[in-house]
Amino acid sequence: MDQKPETQAPAKGPTHIEAVDVMRIMEAIPHRYPFLLIDRMVDVELGASAVGVKNVSVNEPFFQGHFPARPVMPGVLIVEAMAQTAATLVVLTLGKAFEGKLVYFMTIENAKFRRPVGPGDQLRIHVEKERQRANVWKFKGVARVEDVSVAEATFSAMIME
Numbered sequence: 001m002d003q004k005p006e007t008q009a010p011a012k013g014p015t016h017i018e019a020v021d022v023m024r025i026m027e028a029i030p031h032r033y034p035f036l037l038i039d040r041m042v043d044v045e046l047g048a049s050a051v052g053v054k055n056v057s058v059n060e061p062f063f064q065g066h067f068p069a070r071p072v073m074p075g076v077l078i079v080e081a082m083a084q085t086a087a088t089l090v091v092l093t094l095g096k097a098f099e100g101k102l103v104y105f106m107t108i109e110n111a112k113f114r115r116p117v118g119p120g121d122q123l124r125i126h127v128e129k130e131r132q133r134a135n136v137w138k139f140k141g142v143a144r145v146e147d148v149s150v151a152e153a154t155f156s157a158m159i160m161e
Contacts, residue, residue, distance in 0.1 A: 017092065021040055025040070027100075054125065058119035073118065
């Protein structure tokens with residue numbers, strides 16, 4: 001495909017998607033367990049925003065070492081969950097031709113971690129597109145548990161052909 005992403009029209013159909021299940025997420029991005037960090041997406045506005053959902057379980061492999069006496073989800077994995085939510089949004093926006101493409105972080109800025117996330121928490125990862133130029137997308141992400149902000153970051157990533 002020689003067409004550049006900036007000239008690619010958004011996918012045909014509705015601009016709002018109520019929910020995206022894990023099977024559709026795995027069609028969109030190449031991540032798999034144990035590194036697939038979102039279980040579903042809701043409230044997807046193609047080309048603009050989405051909410052990723054991660055049900056944090058005591059069975060997560062990272063809890064064995066981080067920290068066994070007080071399990072805490074590593075902040076870097078919360079940022080990765082933001083990126084996976086954003087990457088899925090990008091692929092849903094651009095269409096099937098972009099499914100399974102690799103998306104690489106370029107920057108992570110202003111990352112803040114406000115409280116620990118542990119087993120039993122449900123992360124709701126809100127991502128909003130700030131801008132897009134060619135194949136580079138910039139997002140603002142906020143992760144919440146029970147409507148309380150637990151982490152936030154601004155990040156950019158590049159989708160590779």
